[in-house]
Amino acid sequence: MTNVLSVNAKAESSRWRTVDIIVVAIIAVAFGVVFYAWNAYVWEWLKPLGEPWEYVVSGMWVMPAVVAPLIVRKPGAALFAEMVAAIISVALGSQWGLDTLLSGFVQGAGAEIVFGFVMYRSFGPIVAFIAGAGAGLGEALHDLQVWFATYTADLQFGIAALEVISGAVIAGLGGWLLVRSLRRTGALGAFKSGE
């Protein structure tokens, strides 16, 4: 698909164009809005599933950290997207307030390290899967200190394991499938990922 914005798409690889910034920011805003609704209307009602099983869906929270880098393929995309999504859910009134920013940082960093490890050159389902797991690991390290410090070691391990697996499956593979659907609509014409 021809697009005015795709003219310089290949000329510069690591520099962020305006369109990269705005598209990542808007995707992150969309996820921030989804997070707010999810936190307020879904999450707290999953408690009856029993600890630690509610964490099978925790990968939802780290989706921007995988989806944004898969689209724009720039260094920093995971961290930027996850931080913006966190800021939006704080601004809307997340029950975890400022701590959401801390979560966003460690989750984004977890995925960022994985994309950095492959030098921002590979964006297939396997890298996405590992990046999702990385984001889930960051989430787990944070949550065990901040929210589950009193829990039994078994439960702590269960929560951490589910966060990593859920991150890998929901955010990693789910995020990769989501980007594939977006590519098929032609919406990613301004990016290398849209070819």
Add this chain to the structure above:
Amino acid sequence: MSFMPAPLGPIRPAFLTRVTPAARLVAGSIWLVASIVTLDPVVPIRLSVAAVIAIVLWSGLPLRRIPRRLAPLGFAIASLTFFSILFAGANGDRSLDALFQFGPVRITAPAVTGGLAIGLRVVVIALATLLVFGPSDPTQMADSLVQQWHVPDRFAYGTLGAMRVAPFMADDWAIIGAARRLRGLSSGGPASRIRAAGDRLVVMLVAAIRGAERLALAMDARGFDSGIRRTHFRELKVSWRDWLTIAVASLVAVAALTAGR
């Protein structure tokens, strides 16, 4: 958007409204860290009292609207405290006396104090969040992060531009739902509802990305990516108030953590 909270305003000028948002963020983060490094419930209680005093005296926030804003937290605090006590590792420690025993459920004193400390963290964090974000709007926060912390301006103002679009996304979401119904794509069971929500998300993101591309083009047309050094319309100066706020917040955090032991 109907499910979003209304803004807290109107805010009257007060001490904290004249502190730069970046300095308030530092001060709030110090309290956040102080509340999460300990399992002693006295610390979050002390910090909550300090935060309430700061909100009442120096924030300029409309006090009568705050309880309603914080009310939804009640459920999160209650469930977090309850499960933190119930599932505490300390309950399995047979060398500790049980405070309460019923069948397999055994509750010990360290579990109760630790659980209360974790539940009360939510209170400290919520109040600190109000003190950080309450007295200013997102534009001032972005200005401050760019001017005081040297956050790259294209990212800060690009994000601000993207935030403006959020309300339209909710409209898109509703329109996409209506369009699906019109075409007879109704969803029945829970599985098909989840799939339908996924389909709607893809369509919403496509619309959002196309909107973002147009917004980026419009911003570039106005020289957003010109490379010329940006000057600031609203200059925020770091003053003694910023340093005083950070110093007092640090002292309160240290006192809350160490007093009486």
